[in-house]
Amino acid sequence: MRMLPGVLVVLVGLCVAVETSAQNSSPGGWLTPQWDKPRITDANRKPAPRRSIAGMWGPADGPGAGTQAQGVPAKPNNGKPENQLPYTPFGLELYRSHKALEGVDAVLPSEDNDPRNRCEPLGMPRENHYNVRLTQIFQDDYKVAILYHYDNRWRIIWTDGRELPKLVDGGVEIGGEVRERRFFGYSVGRWVDDNTLEVQTVGMMPDDRVWLDSTGRPISEQVRVTETFRRLDYDRLEWSETIDDPKVYTRPWETMKLPMRLHDPRTDVMEYYCSPSEQENYNKLFGNGASGKGAP
Amino acid sequence: MTRGFLITSIAAVTLLIPLRVAAHHGSAAFDTGKRVVLKGTVTQWVYSNPHCLLSLEVTGADGQVVRWIAEGQAPNVIFPVGYRKDSFKGGDQVTLTVEPVKNGRPLGRILQVVLADGTKLGAASSAPLNTSVPPSQ
Numbered sequence: 001m002r003m004l005p006g007v008l009v010v011l012v013g014l015c016v017a018v019e020t021s022a023q024n025s026s027p028g029g030w031l032t033p034q035w036d037k038p039r040i041t042d043a044n045r046k047p048a049p050r051r052s053i054a055g056m057w058g059p060a061d062g063p064g065a066g067t068q069a070q071g072v073p074a075k076p077n078n079g080k081p082e083n084q085l086p087y088t089p090f091g092l093e094l095y096r097s098h099k100a101l102e103g104v105d106a107v108l109p110s111e112d113n114d115p116r117n118r119c120e121p122l123g124m125p126r127e128n129h130y131n132v133r134l135t136q137i138f139q140d141d142y143k144v145a146i147l148y149h150y151d152n153r154w155r156i157i158w159t160d161g162r163e164l165p166k167l168v169d170g171g172v173e174i175g176g177e178v179r180e181r182r183f184f185g186y187s188v189g190r191w192v193d194d195n196t197l198e199v200q201t202v203g204m205m206p207d208d209r210v211w212l213d214s215t216g217r218p219i220s221e222q223v224r225v226t227e228t229f230r231r232l233d234y235d236r237l238e239w240s241e242t243i244d245d246p247k248v249y250t251r252p253w254e255t256m257k258l259p260m261r262l263h264d265p266r267t268d269v270m271e272y273y274c275s276p277s278e279q280e281n282y283n284k285l286f287g288n289g290a291s292g293k294g295a296p
Numbered sequence: 297m298t299r300g301f302l303i304t305s306i307a308a309v310t311l312l313i314p315l316r317v318a319a320h321h322g323s324a325a326f327d328t329g330k331r332v333v334l335k336g337t338v339t340q341w342v343y344s345n346p347h348c349l350l351s352l353e354v355t356g357a358d359g360q361v362v363r364w365i366a367e368g369q370a371p372n373v374i375f376p377v378g379y380r381k382d383s384f385k386g387g388d389q390v391t392l393t394v395e396p397v398k399n400g401r402p403l404g405r406i407l408q409v410v411l412a413d414g415t416k417l418g419a420a421s422s423a424p425l426n427t428s429v430p431p432s433q
Contacts, residue, residue, distance in 0.1 A: 033376065063373070106324040133372070149372070270372035271345075278344045285342070285349055286367050290325040290397045 030268045033134055035062050037235075037261055046234035050194045053229045054139045056267055057237055059132060060259035066132030069102050069214060072241075072255035077103035077215035085217065091248035094207055094218040103215025109283075110291030114216070115209065119151075119274035123183035123210040124201050125225045125255070127153055128241055130214060132258065134269045144189060144197070150272050157187040157199050164188045164200045167222065172203040181205050181221060199227040207248070212255070220247040235262045326405060327398045334364055334392045341384035345370045348420065350384060350406060352392055364402040366394045368420030377418045388412060 035058070038044065059065035071077035075085060087095060099107045100114055116122060122130050127148050136147040142160040147153075165172035165186045171179050172186055179186075181203055189199040202224050204210065212219040223245035230238040237260040244252035288294045336354035348368040355361050368374045371381075384390065389412045394404025406420040 035376065063376070101324065108324050270375060272370055272372045273345055275345055279346060281342070281344070282347055282349070282367075285351075286347065286365055286403055289365075289401050289403050290399070292399045292401075 028264075028266060031264055031266050033058060033063070033263060033267050033269075040233065040235050048195050048231040048233050051191050051197075052139065053144065053197055053231055053237060054137050055237075056263040056265050057135045057137060057260040058263050060236065060261040063133050066258065068129045068132070068256075071103055071213045071215040071217060072129050073258065074254045074256050077105075077213070077217065079104040086250040086253065088246075088248060088250055091218055091245075094220075094248060095216060098211060098216030098218060100211075100214060100216030105216065108291040109287045110293050114214070115211065116214070116274065117279065119276050119279060120209065121153065121183040122150070124155065124185050124187075124204050125219065125223070125241060125243060126211055126213060127155075127184070128227075128239075128256065129212065131272065133272075134263060134267060135260070136269070144199075149269060151274050152271065153184075155184040155187060157189040157197075157201075159189045159191070159197070161190075162188055165203055167202050167224070179203070183210065185225070195231040197229040199225075199229070201225040201227070212243070218248050219243070220245055222247040236260070237262070325397050325399075326395050328395070330396055331407065332394050332396050332404060334394065336364065336390065336392065338384045338388040338390055339363065339386055343371055343379075343381045348374060348379065350392065350409070352390065354402075362402050364392070364394070364404070366392055366404050366406045368406045374420040377420065379417055379420055383417065384409075 075083045077083065085091075098114075099112045101107065101109060101112045101117075116130070127150065131150045133149045135149060138145045138147070139159070142158065144157040144159055146155050146157070148155075165174045165179065167173075168178055171181045173179070174186075183205050185201045185204040187199055187201040189197045192198050204219070204221060204223060204225075207218055207220040210219055211217065223243055226242045226244070228238075228240040230240070232238055239256070239258045239260055241255045242252055243249070243255055334352060334354045336352040338350065339353055340349070340351040342349040342351075348371060350366045350368065352364045352366070353361050354364055368379060371379070391410040392406065393408040395407055396402075396404040408419065409417045411417070
């Protein structure tokens with residue numbers, strides 16, 4: 001007991017030392033994103049760090065490349081035959097019940113039923129398909145954390161060897177117990193080589209709560225999402241995704257292969273919230289009128 | 297709806313790289329490719345999500361004043377092309393180019409704003425200004 005103050009002093013001293021060493025200076029101040037980066041060539045290519053995807057990443061082709069307004073990038077919803085999806089009868093019925101503001105079947109703002117416009121969480125995998133811009137990835141020995149720009153959402157991918165929960169009726173099974181569904185599900189990742197992290201995610205919300213993309217493509221609680229994060233070199237990351245949802249689609253299909261580029265870790269990220277009050281004000285001033293609702 | 301108002305055709309447009317962004321409402325409401333140029337007085341600039349909104353009073357040839365509202369994308373999207381919280385204040389004289397909505401109401405999305413000092417702010421929406429479709433007004 002008599003030694004306690006001394007121990008505390010040492011602990012506090014250590015904490016201060018760690019804190020001090022972690023504080024790097026930012027002479028640039030509040031940096032804004034730099035999107036016009038030079039191409040990576042043999043002359044400026046740096047090797048990828050081993051088993052790390054940590055960093056501040058943004059779509060390599062600019063901020064618009066992650067927007068995905070026309071649906072998932074590998075299959076934009078533009079009516080072309082090559083982009084038709086392998087719907088099950090239920091999946092097609094579900095798609096037709098969705099009134100989206102984007103894509104080939106877009107409706108006017110007053111007619112939509114996109115959960116996003118009620119500021120519902122996008123969940124997985126739609127967060128990967130909605131205005132992906134600056135995306136911060138942190139990792140430690142146990143997990144990877146992805147901090148998305150839109151709505152300041154984040155998710156955890158466990159890399160400590162734990163098993164992927166088993167999909168069961170009503171949720172997922174973990175240790176013999178049925179656990180709740182989550183907007184971002186349950187994710188586990190494993191390094192398939194020194195530069196490639198493969199991530200499986202299950203246990204997401206049912207089809208009446210979430211969509212796959214902004215064009216109203218559906219997704220169900222039976223979906224299994226496989227993501228691959230492949231660090232091509234120090235500055236580049238390839239983010240791929242495939243979905244397997246037997247309730248909605250007859251076979252698995254690839255939704256995106258999004259090239260990402262490393263940004264300055266000091267870059268300031270502006271807020272991009274879905275605020276119900278701001279949404280309401282927008283509808284009052286603009287959205288309703290654009291739909292022909294209310295007095296002209 | 298816009299007949300009689302001071303509307304100028306664009307003879308030549310500045311080449312701008314369109315921002316392919318997700319409008320919160322999609323594109324179905326807009327008269328794609330149509331352009332309307334408005335000269336007027338700023339009454340309000342709302343810098344918020346999901347869209348920024350610029351309100352303008354435009355006086356027509358008949359002396360009637362109509363309030364136009366033009367939307368831009370969210371602040372984080374239009375910040376890089378120069379739009380700031382204090383880009384406009386009430387009373388500013390601006391020339392605004394919009395892509396109007398289809399239903400004829402005085403609403404549109406911002407393609408370009410020219411400030412009184414000549415400063416140009418570019419596309420604040422997903423619609424490109426460098427369209428080949430001729431202005432219809």
